[in-house]
Amino acid sequence: MQMTMRNKFLTRHNGAGRGDMLLGVVAVFLLYALYNSGFFTEAAWNDFNRRFYQNFIKDRRYMMLVDGLRATIFMTSWATFIGLIVGLILSVIRVAYKGGARIPVLNALANTYITVLRGTPAMVQLLIWNFTIFASARDLNTQYIAILAFGLNSGAYIAEIFRGGIESIDHGQMEAARSLGLSYGLSMKLVVLPQALRNVIPMLFNEFIALLKETSVAGYIGIDDLTRAGQNIQALTLEHSQPLVMVAIIYLVIVLFLTHVVRKLEEWLSRGRR
């Protein structure tokens, strides 16, 4: 369904309409305004270069961004890992409840967990973890607290992804498997889950991408992630735009790369599907 929607969007060709004309006129106007403000002069170019040198090259300041990126990826990866485990457990509880293995207490707990963690901002959860729950844990590396906070948070989302994936498989599949004499567990394992996985994997990657961007608030509890590294450079050079734009570009490149991977993965997973 998602695939077809996107393909439709991509292949829908519009002729050059009034929108294009207007956009063109505005672009020319903006270029003219930039030209007038001396944006294309040699002095402006030199100034840009000087500031670029100050922000990133001098004293190997780019290493601050590299270290920040490392922290961001480290946190995101481990948080996703924790999220996968938590999400798997929660979704098993919830799906099993519907499938007949009724343990009301566990199901209620899982529901509450998902409601609370999805219903509050990750930033607020992070602050609560750091300043309330782990208030007295002083020698614990703050990064681990962040990983825990982001991991448990994304666990709630991943649980819903898993559940959605399993429930998206037609009931008839389960019924057919059961009528052939397979047990509930075996029908799940052999028939439902392999099909669900196909729907779930791209969404898990999307969750990873979302989490990657979400960790940008980790600076609030004192972790030098990519965003915070940019802010540290700002404080060092007192330059406002360049470090932030650079940080944005780095995030974008990573996200574009991951999106590309998801797309390839989707194609690979849907091979043989008519």
Place this chain on the structure above:
Amino acid sequence: MKKFLACVAVLIVLCSVAFADENVKLKSVEQLKTEKLAAQRGTVGQFIAEDLLGDKKASLLTTYEKYVDAVASLRQGKIRAIIMDEMPAKRFLQSVEGLAIMDEALSEENYAIGFRKGNTELVEKVNKALSEMKADGTLDKIFDKYLNGDYLEINPETIDFNKGAKGGKLVVGTEAGFAPYELKVGNGFIGIDIEMCAEIAKKLDRELVVEHMNFDALPMAVSTNKVDMICAGITVTDERKENMDFSDNYVVGAKQVALVRADDYEK
């Protein structure tokens, strides 16, 4: 979609033309009472700005997490003045074009190290170390190093954090965007506060650990025992005294000033 983009672009252009109005230039701090002001969140600059603006603070005061953001807003004309400490303001003056500091100071403040309320034992130890450092000139030497030299050349690795000390760790919370008091350079920290804390740690036979966080998170961190003390050019105020204990002052008479645009200021 394209039409929508085009409309947005036209709107931006129109707005940028429409809102570029001319103001009466600033002459005295009295004028600030009805102007858009900014301060770093949780700093004394914010308290002063709130006092200046009175009832109008809700609409006229913007608080920022970082000074760099406030200065960017100032240069873009979103605000007219930033209330901040004189020393960091001077640093902005040196490296950012088109800024000025109003001659008239808004107030004079004292800096001290903050502790969790009731942590008298550590306060006394630090006070003893501070008074020794004041007496033997160590403190003056640190100030001289940063106020009369190019501190951006200082290598963080030259600051001795007393690694592996027997007395355990001395965790200090700070906001390292407040040069010359504290600044993050590469993976390390430099600054007057950092070097002072390093000396204190040595005297207490403890290893200095610096935690870099947002300024408004510092009181929370020290009261929940995340850090032993907070040292970030913190002004001693009666309000803060209710929630934390302070060491003796290590800076007396630090001015709070208004940072404005040079072309907006008439001396």
